[in-house]
């Protein structure tokens with residue numbers, strides 16, 4: 001495993017103009033208005049880390065969608081369905097830009113080392129093309145994106161600075177169709193699935209939920225790396241783009257039940273209820 005600093009370039013010129021033409025309006029955001037000297041330096045450091053980590057997550061999601069697209073093509077998914085997902089990579093690259101720029105406004109990306117050759121989870125060996133597409137859709141759309149939309153919306157609602165508000169509003173607007181795609185895909189794929197495949201996918205969903213448990217188990221906000229906003233002014237925390245930690249954890253549990261498990265159950269994909277209950281009880285305050 002080779003970990004390198006998470007640093008990316010911006011080319012400018014023709015590529016910038018083409019990118020802006022695909023997603024206009026970004027230059028009108030109130031860039032240059034987030035003043036780090038307003039906040040305690042420790043909180044600024046945590047915010048830099050949190051936004052850098054967000055940029056890395058967006059980057060990995062761009063990779064997850066490229067891998068999903070290939071799986072859809074190999075599975076001979078309907079043309080319009082694959083076409084719908086093709087545009088998502090542009091959204092994710094825009095989110096990489098927006099989140100990185102917030103980190104830059106706060107003094108630069110935090111030192112953060114990553115493995116660029118491990119952007120996505122490896123796919124399970126021995127699957128048919130359709131099973132592979134099912135697995136990628138469950139992981140990326142029905143769990144990861146379905147989870148992140150309400151969580152980002154929570155941060156967006158509480159964001160108290162015009163720049164963090166503008167960035168989170170843009171991201172939430174773009175993310176909604178990414179989650180929705182999963183359910184649209186599964187309505188089509190359900191016709192080609194037997195009981196064994198549904199059971200396998202329930203296991204895939206449960207494995208993904210295990211990866212997300214730190215979001216509610218650790219009572220931290222916007223991050224799984226132990227960054228806490230506890231003890232700081234809630235005004236500052238909200239300006240920098242975090243939601244209050246307890247609200248965040250509560251929303252996370254509710255999202256898993258309402259936006260992931262319920263629609264999966266409607267398709268007869270049911271992760272083991274005991275395992276799910278144990279997972280959701282992690283970190284719960286009694």
Ligand SMILES: [Fe+2]
Pocket residue numbers: 058061091092095171175
């Ligand atoms: Fe995104």
Ligand SMILES: [Fe+2]
Pocket residue numbers: 061091092145174175178
């Ligand atoms: Fe997304």
